[in-house]
Amino acid sequence: MSDLIKKLAILADAAKYDASCASSGTTFRDSAKTGGIGSSGGMGICHSYTPDGRCISLLKVLLTNFCIYECSYCVNRASSNVPRARFSVDEVVKLCLDFYKRNYIEGLFLSSGIIQSADYTMEQVVAVARKLRIEHGFRGYIHLKTIPEASKDLLAQAGLYADRLSINVELPSEESLQQLAPEKSTVTIESTMGRLKETISEHKAERKEQRKKSKSRTKQVPDFSPAGQSTQMIIGADNSNDAVILNKSHHLYRSYEMRRVYYSAFSPIPDASSALPLKPPPLIREHRLYQADWLMRFYHFKVDEITQTTSAEDGMLDLDVDPKFAWALQHREYFPVDVNRADYEQILRIPGVGVRTAQRILQQRRFKKVRIEDFERFKIPFKKIQFFVQTANYSPSIGDVSSKAIKQRWLAQSQGSAVSAAAQKKNQLSLF
Numbered sequence: 001m002s003d004l005i006k007k008l009a010i011l012a013d014a015a016k017y018d019a020s021c022a023s024s025g026t027t028f029r030d031s032a033k034t035g036g037i038g039s040s041g042g043m044g045i046c047h048s049y050t051p052d053g054r055c056i057s058l059l060k061v062l063l064t065n066f067c068i069y070e071c072s073y074c075v076n077r078a079s080s081n082v083p084r085a086r087f088s089v090d091e092v093v094k095l096c097l098d099f100y101k102r103n104y105i106e107g108l109f110l111s112s113g114i115i116q117s118a119d120y121t122m123e124q125v126v127a128v129a130r131k132l133r134i135e136h137g138f139r140g141y142i143h144l145k146t147i148p149e150a151s152k153d154l155l156a157q158a159g160l161y162a163d164r165l166s167i168n169v170e171l172p173s174e175e176s177l178q179q180l181a182p183e184k185s186t187v188t189i190e191s192t193m194g195r196l197k198e199t200i201s202e203h204k205a206e207r208k209e210q211r212k213k214s215k216s217r218t219k220q221v222p223d224f225s226p227a228g229q230s231t232q233m234i235i236g237a238d239n240s241n242d243a244v245i246l247n248k249s250h251h252l253y254r255s256y257e258m259r260r261v262y263y264s265a266f267s268p269i270p271d272a273s274s275a276l277p278l279k280p281p282p283l284i285r286e287h288r289l290y291q292a293d294w295l296m297r298f299y300h301f302k303v304d305e306i307t308q309t310t311s312a313e314d315g316m317l318d319l320d321v322d323p324k325f326a327w328a329l330q331h332r333e334y335f336p337v338d339v340n341r342a343d344y345e346q347i348l349r350i351p352g353v354g355v356r357t358a359q360r361i362l363q364q365r366r367f368k369k370v371r372i373e374d375f376e377r378f379k380i381p382f383k384k385i386q387f388f389v390q391t392a393n394y395s396p397s398i399g400d401v402s403s404k405a406i407k408q409r410w411l412a413q414s415q416g417s418a419v420s421a422a423a424q425k426k427n428q429l430s431l432f
Contacts, residue, residue, distance in 0.1 A: 067113030107141030236281030
């Protein structure tokens, strides 16, 4: 095995703990029209799917897993006893181009441990993006994990070559960050996020003004991180509850126009600090946080509405049901919603109804009334909506059915469906 392949095995594996590598919202670039190599692809790169079902992926690696920081939750911390490796700038560029030419990837996600200093490390990361863009004309997607302690000039350069920049907020509170990652500071992280937000906004404003004044399509003002910035929080490494985490996410979205907050369930690591839990949190907790995050971003829910559904004892989301269903059970007075009369936002509040289904309901009722059988066509299970919708031919007779009884019935039906699906799969396997 060559040295390059050995390094790739170590540094690709070390990058798996960073979840914030999905892309969206960048500008479209096509080498067939502008020259160079590759395409940014309008549908995104990693963890995204095109309309025909293809998964588009990227090369996700660390420049190095050597690190001078001692973050307790990180497997690559200074005191960790793990195999170490380091790519040169040219090696990352070569890997990216070779993998692209073999049709393995369509972009690059690059992060790094901190070596020598924040500025030195950031210089190396920026050098990779610069070489790909300027020397090789690479038009694919590039996501750079930036270092908040690095200089303003280096961050400004990074945004000129990257489609997206991200800075991990790491943990929901300053207290937890000081305990588990003493070299890092919430103030430094958020001030850097603020600078990136301002720079992105300035470039957008300049480009908009340029388009007004000039009919030429020539780009004089360059793009700066056109897909914005994202961040990631580790879930379960400290004692922060879901209410605290969601309030932190709301703050990041509102204050820094964050494109996405990612939640990464803590995974126990070798030789871990005694301050860390021995077991990871249930993965369903991470899933519920993503669902709650989705409600804030696309369903017009306020953060207080979601946190009110958390347990009064521990501030945690209900792991048995999704946050929208939990909210509906607490707000029975809101239901049933007449889907033939309600507005868009009211329809979005119905458990099981997503953005596309709400739009289809509005579109259909322009020509004919929505009936209960239409929900089967919308692929929404009747058992989830039966107490919450009213249609042209259906009105729920819930009487004195309590929210607790509705939840228990829903859980029983869901468990029955799961058992049935498992039995069906077992029968299918037995045929072979």
